[in-house]
Amino acid sequence: MATVEIRDVRKSYGPVDAIKGIDIAIRDGEFLVLLGPSGCGKSTLLRMVAGLEGITGGEIAIGGRVVNTLEPKDRDIAMVFQNYALYPHMTVFDNMAYGLKIRGIPKAEIRARVDKAAEILELGRFLDRRPSQLSGGQRQRVAMGRAIVREPAAFLFDEPLSNLDAKLRTQMRVEIKRLQDRLRITSLYVTHDQVEAMTLADRILVMNHGVAEQIGTPLEVYQRPASLFVAGFIGSPPMNVLDGRIDDRGEAVLVPGGQRLPLPQPRPTDAGRPVKLGIRPEHMAVAAEGFSIEIELVEALGADTVVYGRLPDGETLLVRMAGIPTVRERDRMTVAPQADALHLFDAVSGRRME
Amino acid sequence: MTFDSRLLPYLLLAPQVAVTLVFFIWPAAQAVWQSVHLQDAFGIRSEFVWFENFEHVLTDPNYLDTLKVTVVFSVAVTVLSMGTALLLAVLADSKIKGARAYKTLLIWPYALAPAVAAVLWMFIFNPDIGSFGRALRALGYDWDYRLNGGQALWMVIMAASWKQVAYNFIFFLAGLQAIPRSVMEAASIDGAGPVRRFLTITFPLLSPTTFFLLVVDMVYAFFETFGTIHALTQGGPGKATETLIFRVYHDGVVNNDLGGSSAQSVILMVIVIALTAVQFRFIERKVHYA
Ligand SMILES: Nc1ncnc2c1ncn2[C@@H]1O[C@H](COP(=O)(O)OP(=O)(O)O)[C@@H](O)[C@H]1O
Ligand SMILES: [Mg+2]
Numbered sequence: 001m002a003t004v005e006i007r008d009v010r011k012s013y014g015p016v017d018a019i020k021g022i023d024i025a026i027r028d029g030e031f032l033v034l035l036g037p038s039g040c041g042k043s044t045l046l047r048m049v050a051g052l053e054g055i056t057g058g059e060i061a062i063g064g065r066v067v068n069t070l071e072p073k074d075r076d077i078a079m080v081f082q083n084y085a086l087y088p089h090m091t092v093f094d095n096m097a098y099g100l101k102i103r104g105i106p107k108a109e110i111r112a113r114v115d116k117a118a119e120i121l122e123l124g125r126f127l128d129r130r131p132s133q134l135s136g137g138q139r140q141r142v143a144m145g146r147a148i149v150r151e152p153a154a155f156l157f158d159e160p161l162s163n164l165d166a167k168l169r170t171q172m173r174v175e176i177k178r179l180q181d182r183l184r185i186t187s188l189y190v191t192h193d194q195v196e197a198m199t200l201a202d203r204i205l206v207m208n209h210g211v212a213e214q215i216g217t218p219l220e221v222y223q224r225p226a227s228l229f230v231a232g233f234i235g236s237p238p239m240n241v242l243d244g245r246i247d248d249r250g251e252a253v254l255v256p257g258g259q260r261l262p263l264p265q266p267r268p269t270d271a272g273r274p275v276k277l278g279i280r281p282e283h284m285a286v287a288a289e290g291f292s293i294e295i296e297l298v299e300a301l302g303a304d305t306v307v308y309g310r311l312p313d314g315e316t317l318l319v320r321m322a323g324i325p326t327v328r329e330r331d332r333m334t335v336a337p338q339a340d341a342l343h344l345f346d347a348v349s350g351r352r353m354e
Numbered sequence: 355m356t357f358d359s360r361l362l363p364y365l366l367l368a369p370q371v372a373v374t375l376v377f378f379i380w381p382a383a384q385a386v387w388q389s390v391h392l393q394d395a396f397g398i399r400s401e402f403v404w405f406e407n408f409e410h411v412l413t414d415p416n417y418l419d420t421l422k423v424t425v426v427f428s429v430a431v432t433v434l435s436m437g438t439a440l441l442l443a444v445l446a447d448s449k450i451k452g453a454r455a456y457k458t459l460l461i462w463p464y465a466l467a468p469a470v471a472a473v474l475w476m477f478i479f480n481p482d483i484g485s486f487g488r489a490l491r492a493l494g495y496d497w498d499y500r501l502n503g504g505q506a507l508w509m510v511i512m513a514a515s516w517k518q519v520a521y522n523f524i525f526f527l528a529g530l531q532a533i534p535r536s537v538m539e540a541a542s543i544d545g546a547g548p549v550r551r552f553l554t555i556t557f558p559l560l561s562p563t564t565f566f567l568l569v570v571d572m573v574y575a576f577f578e579t580f581g582t583i584h585a586l587t588q589g590g591p592g593k594a595t596e597t598l599i600f601r602v603y604h605d606g607v608v609n610n611d612l613g614g615s616s617a618q619s620v621i622l623m624v625i626v627i628a629l630t631a632v633q634f635r636f637i638e639r640k641v642h643y644a
Contacts, residue, residue, distance in 0.1 A: 079540065079543050088537070
């Protein structure tokens with residue numbers, strides 16, 4: 001049990017700055033998800049915590065102890081790799097027992113811990129097998145088991161589910177959630193999958209180009225995205241973003257095509273300011289007045305329907321409606337956002353306007 | 355243009371089969387034939403003598419000495435060349451500066467003809483003109499491999515190993531690079547230091563490579579070191595560096611004892627086949643083909 005503190009941590013590969021100063025204090029037992037597109041620096045940050053990558057600047061502390069110069073083995077962490085990284089020449093039992101043997105834990109206790117982990121992960125029948133004799137999902141469990149038996153101060157996961165097919169991924173996601181509720185070990189979990197992030201995280205750190213765009217609970221990140229980047233990355237289908245301008249009295253947003261969307265609260269100080277207006281597709285509904293769109297594509301997903309519409313000025317507008325489709329392609333329809341569902345972002349910086 | 359599809363595989367195999375027939379099967383068959391015949395001094399008449407040639411060879415105390423030299427030589431060459439190659443490969447595999455140039459340099463010796471390599475060694479170890487040889491003598495060490503059998507054996511072992519290091523190195527390096535980095539990282543997170551990682555992860559995962567090289571190096575030491583020994587010591591001084599293969603040549607070509615020489619060849623062939631078979635049967639079981 002431990003906290004993990006990351007203080008202004010930086011990483012450069014030669015002239016390339018992969019991590020540009022990240023600050024986050026992970027609480028004891030908290031499950032923090034690092035979410036971001038491929039190449040944004042998630043693995044680099046995780047590997048710095050693990051000690052597999054040197055730290056260019058800043059400080060990392062695990063359980064209150066600064067670990068910058070400590071070897072991975074002295075950091076009391078366990079890691080689950082994307083490709084599982086099992087020891088191919090060892091049985092499942094030996095894979096899980098390896099770290100315990102090295103730490104000089106008595107044989108009987110190793111047996112007990114491995115058996116317990118095997119029971120939790122339903123690996124009991126496979127303890128004598130080699131990794132090559134297991135399915136992808138089973139290997140994934142062994143990798144989890146190897147981390148669990150160590151009872152470390154913190155778990156590190158680097159996209160542990162991304163090599164599994166969709167169905168298994170969902171299953172394992174639920175299983176990780178259950179494990180976490182049971183073990184409550186401080187965890188850093190890297191993924192580019194927003195569903196994993198939303199379902200597993202206590203808090204999400206949304207990363208882009210080596211900086212933290214936002215840190216918050218899944219709902220905060222969804223309801224109050226701190227930037228256009230976060231708004232576009234979280235939510236599926238992604239948020240609609242339109243160019244707009246706050247009217248001269250600061251009471252509404254004007255969008256091209258002449259629409260005037262009243263603001264929930266007036267913003268007199270922002271009167272006349274150009275903005276980016278974000279509206280989630282699920283916050284649009286058919287209305288008497290609003291955006292008039294020509295329907296280009298209708299995606300029926302079963303439980304709901306996504307409509308791709310075109311605005312008069314050529315912009316695409318997505319609308320998500322509950323249930324099966326009631327409209328057809330090439331129909332026209334009028335939709336309007338819910339009044340309290342407008343997100344305003346600075347037109348230049350892309351930051352949220354509070 | 356189309357080929358008869360049944361004929362094509364045979365056509366493609368034909369050159370390989372022809373080479374094998376002409377350069378291996380035919381001489382091997384001849385050796386077997388010769389080994390059970392006795393030729394007169396002029397090479398005109400020969401007489402079938404059953405296993406007499408073998409009897410002569412195997413009861414000759416000199417031959418047993420040669421066998422001893424061969425065992426020492428082969429084991430030393432195998433261990434030395436594999437050990438050195440593994441060490442160098444581990445170093446090359448870890449992130450060092452100039453690794454590419456280093457790898458190229460290490461591979462060069464393999465391209466060298468044995469005789470050329472031997473001449474190079476002579477330039478180093480010759481007591482009169484060799485740099486290292488003269489340095490040793492200047493330090494007061496009585497270095498002369500032309501007189502001292504132990505020194506001569508040591509030198510041919512060095513020379514033969516040196517040439518094989520390059521070959522072993524390439525395979526070990528490929529083997530090392532096939533081990534996923536994350537597996538080593540997982541081990542270091544699990545608490546293993548560099549030595550333990552090598553012993554419990556790297557080495558077991560390299561065992562298919564090690565096993566393969568063990569067979570190749572034994573065969574190399576038995577058969578392919580002839581050129582090196584011939585150029586450096588001609589089997590001497592005395593018979594200190596005479597290995598089985600060198601003796602085959604010496605008895606057959608120099609002493610013109612074709613029957614005895616052929617019997618030795620056959621024995622040599624049987625030894626190598628047996629060695630390979632034993633290695634495959636008993637070592638392969640413990641090898642992890644990951
Ligand atoms: N060893 C390295 N040398 C140079 N650049 C690297 C190295 N490792 C990662 N990078 C760069 O750092 C950035 C972040 O990489 P990474 O942390 O792997 O991203 P992610 O895990 O988010 O996909 C990338 O632009 C990548 O090219
Ligand atoms: Mg990554």
